[in-house]
Amino acid sequence: MSAVVENHHDDHHHGPAKGLKRWLYTTNHKDIGTLYLWFSFAMFLIGGVMALVIRAELFQPGMQIVEPEFYNQMLTLHGLIMVFGAVMPAFVGLANWLVPMMIGAPDMALPRMNNLSFWILPFAFFVLLSSLFMDGGAPNFGWTFYAPLSTTYAPPSTTFFIFSVHIMGASSIMGSINVIVTIMNMRAPGITLMKMPLFVWAWLITAYLLIAVMPVLAGAVTMMLMDIHFGTSFFNAAGGGDPVLFQHIFWFFGHPEVYIMILPAFGIVSHIVETFSRKQLFGYSSMVWAMLSIAILSFVVWAHHMFTVGMPLAAELFFMWATMLIAVPTGVKVFNWVATMFKGSITFEVPMLFACAFIVLFTLGGFSGLMVAIVPADFQYHDTYFVVAHFHYVLVPGSVFSIMAAVYFWIPKWTGNMYDERLGRLHFWLSFIGVNVTFFPQHFIGLAGMPRRYPDYALQFADWNMVSSVGAFLFGFSQILFLFIVLKTVMGGKKATSEVWEGARGLEWTVESPAPYHTFTVPPKIN
Amino acid sequence: MSGGNYYIPDSSRYPIFAASSLFLLVMGAGGTINGTDNGSTILYIGFVSMLTTLFFWFRTVVKEHLAGLDSAQLKKSYVFGMAWFIFSEVMFFAAFFGALFYVRNFAVPWLAGEGEKGLAIEFVRDMGVDFWNGFQNTWPVLTTPDQGAAYTTPHKSMSFPGWSHLVEWLPLWNTIILLSSSVTVHFAHLGLKSGSRKKFNVWLGFTVGLAIIFLGLQAAEYYEAYAHYGLKLNSGIYGSTFFMLTGFHGFHVFLGCIMLSTMLARSVFFNHFEAHDHFGFEAASWYWHFVDVVWVMLFFFVYII
Structure with a gap:
């Protein structure tokens, strides 16, 4: 019988395999988590270089460095790569590493499918990036790929873009199914739903959102494919369809998608704030209910991305109020983080620095979100740099900072070594200053009327654009320091204890550092 | 391990x-x-x-x-996994149903100058611009807003043809067939649970047979549309929604048919599945009930109303 079952003979073989095979064939959640995180970092650098191309061109008015066509391709790929290649895989990588350890599970529930979810991604992004070298260039219609720019007027490489989105979606759906099944079925006895760590809760909700909306995105790109190549008219008014239909379908996916990129961050920040405040988290159950409310509301706010496109007044009002309602559960979360810190004995190690910056700057991005949620005001803000500033504030010092915080927080558990605190602080301050110098001025030029997505601009916007570009290069190059710090920690450093952080709560801090290749093969006892 | x-x-x-x-x-x-x-x-x-x-x-x-x-726990993982996979499929169809509802309730009336946003089109037309004049808000849309300049114009739709033609209306037969197949697959399940392999094989065989007949009739329906009605994929929004919804459904029926056939082969040739242990089959039958429900939605929203 042993011949028919793969590796059955390896029953007593506990360590990882050697060489490349380990990474190609692995079913270990820690290996796969590591793969996701490194892939995400590579994409972060590629997408970052594209951002720097954009900022270099915008350093001065006039066309200096790239052609407008190429600028559009950079803009499009930057968005797609950062969303689907950097932020989402980073969170999936963290889920892989942390969820099984936090709930006392031996691994993810479906380990082989877990491997497949990861390995689809490098192929998907190879397909997407190869479109740069195709006739007519890469997709050039922005990461939201509105029809008819992405259908009637799209470059031929759009076909490949569509298929790469399809397989990215398949990867996300399989990854999310794995996360949900792991959380629902693999918790150690005693870990009831309302005793789960918040990162686990955040991911449970995120995975549900992903399974609900990634298929809708697949439907949207399929309709594009059919419109382009097979004569349908979903997005063509001449045939009775409507380009606005595309926007509705896209944002029905897109709005839950932006919460997919922030809910895991909420979980991470909750863990870090309670650890470094040396207090139990304030308002655990309200945190859970807030995330659930945010997730449910995310399905009924999509059209606030399209206030200027033409909608009945009643729809505009509904989407405005529904959107503003989200500020309530989000406010609950911010309040709880601050209340957790209140009278805590706080220290500011690097994860806490990033988490504090997250709370302040994400809230700032949330406030500008409230501004763009107001219909009459949005008529002015729409498609300006104000919107660019808004979503970069929630995504960069929001999602990306939370990922960096998570790396600093858990890397001692992953590698067994402490990171270099001094270099980490330097990285934090460079990033913090870089981010604000880059994106804060974009509020001003946006309110002054500079439209987004153009490679050139009127002279009155020159000063703030120059400031923004300087900040972008500062932020971009400080990430090389981040890479250096991570590599240095992997290579060696002060040995970490099991607990790593004084008073750290959670099962992952009960196993030794670095975490053994297999943890919790027998479920731990929970009181 | x-x-x-x-x-x-x-x-x-x-x-x-x-x-x-x-x-x-x-x-x-x-x-x-x-x-x-x-x-x-x-x-x-x-x-x-x-x-x-x-x-x-x-x-x-x-x-x-x-x-x-x-273990029992691993089986539970498969059960959860299949359930959530089917949920993702539901959301895939939701995108296409959403498109159908949107064009029927908003896009087509507006293009015909009706409703709040139709005012804008009326305004353009009042200025003397020929903006798809003469387009009427009807469903099914047989003549496209551009009067068929870029799209083929069918002379007949697949919708309910009236009571006098009920008997020769294929979608009705397909509904009966698919609903029956959901019943037969349930009988197969009951047979298996009562420990009768023969009952299981026979009823599952019936189900696969019904699935194949359904696919055959769908093919006949498509042939009819293309050859006799002039209804094609490029017949404007009606052809787009009709063929994409029924096409993806048909493809899922095909997948479900393969799943059920695999389960049948496993039972007939290898004696797989026990009365208390047969999740492979159950997963396939869930999938089958799912394509059945999608068809009921299709029958109602695409063919009847």
Whole structure:
């Protein structure tokens, strides 16, 4: 019988395999988590270089460095790569590493499918990036790929873009199914739903959102494919369809998608704030209910991305109020983080620095979100740099900072070594200053009327654009320091204890550092 | 396997093979559609390698099960996994149903100058601009707003043809067939649970037969549409929604049919499945009930109203 079952003979073989095979064939959640995180970092650098191309061109008015066509391709790929290649895989990588350890599970529930979810991604992004070298260039219609720019007027490489989105979606759906099944079925006895760590809760909700909306995105790109190549008219008014239909379908996916990129961050920040405040988290159950409310509301706010496109007044009002309602559960979360810190004995190690910056700057991005949620005001803000500033504030010092915080927080558990605190602080301050110098001025030029997505601009916007570009290069190059710090920690450093952080709560801090290749093969006892 | 009760394979070659097959599949499909050299060859290789990988992957899972490596907890993982997979399929169809509802309730009336946003089109027309004048808000849309300049104009739709033609209306028969097949697959399940392999095989055989008849009738329906009604994929929004919804449904019926046939073959040739242990079959039957529900929605929203 042993011949028919793969590796059955390896029953007593506990360590990882050697060489490349380990990474190609692995079913270990820690290996796969590591793969996701490194892939995400590579994409972060590629997408970052594209951002720097954009900022270099915008350093001065006039066309200096790239052609407008190429600028559009950079803009499009930057968005797609950062969303689907950097932020989402980073969170999936963290889920892989942390969820099984936090709930006392031996691994993810479906380990082989877990491997497949990861390995689809490098192929998907190879397909997407190869479109740069195709006739007519890469997709050039922005990461939201509105029809008819992405259908009637799209470059031929759009076909490949569509298929790469399809397989990215398949990867996300399989990854999310794995996360949900792991959380629902693999918790150690005693870990009831309302005793789960918040990162686990955040991911449970995120995975549900992903399974609900990634298929809708697949439907949207399929309709594009059919419109382009097979004569349908979903997005063509001449045939009775409507380009606005595309926007509705896209944002029905897109709005839950932006919460997919922030809910895991909420979980991470909750863990870090309670650890470094040396207090139990304030308002655990309200945190859970807030995330659930945010997730449910995310399905009924999509059209606030399209206030200027033409909608009945009643729809505009509904989407405005529904959107503003989200500020309530989000406010609950911010309040709880601050209340957790209140009278805590706080220290500011690097994860806490990033988490504090997250709370302040994400809230700032949330406030500008409230501004763009107001219909009459949005008529002015729409498609300006104000919107660019808004979503970069929630995504960069929001999602990306939370990922960096998570790396600093858990890397001692992953590698067994402490990171270099001094270099980490330097990285934090460079990033913090870089981010604000880059994106804060974009509020001003946006309110002054500079439209987004153009490679050139009127002279009155020159000063703030120059400031923004300087900040972008500062932020971009400080990430090389981040890479250096991570590599240095992997290579060696002060040995970490099991607990790593004084008073750290959670099962992952009960196993030794670095975490053994297999943890919790027998479920731990929970009181 | 790592010591605990929960079976975790130490490593597997199947996922990376599946991922690379998927890569070939999408490069090949893109190449074929864009007309690049070797596109269809790559597509073909990707397709074959994907099928081969899936075959061996599923075979391994079945063999692990027979070897007793899985536990009740692992089975529960498969149950949850299948349920959430079906949910993702529901959301895929939701996108296309959403498109149908949107064009019927908003886009088509507005294009015909009705409603709040139709005012804008009326305004343009009042200025003397020929903006698809004469387009009427009817469903099914047979004549497109551009009066068929870029699209073929069918002379008949697939909708309910009136009570006098009820008997020769294929979708009605297809509804009866698919609903019956959901019942027969349930009988097969009951047979299996009562320990009768014969009942299981016979009823499951019936189900597969009904599935094939359904697919045959759908093919006849498409032939009818193309050859006799002039209704094509490029017949404007009606043809788009009709063929995409029924087409994706038909494709899912085809997949479900393959799943059920596989389960039938496993039972007939290998005596797989026990009265208390048959999740492979249950998963396939859930999928089958799911395509059935989608069809009921289709019958109602695409064919009747």
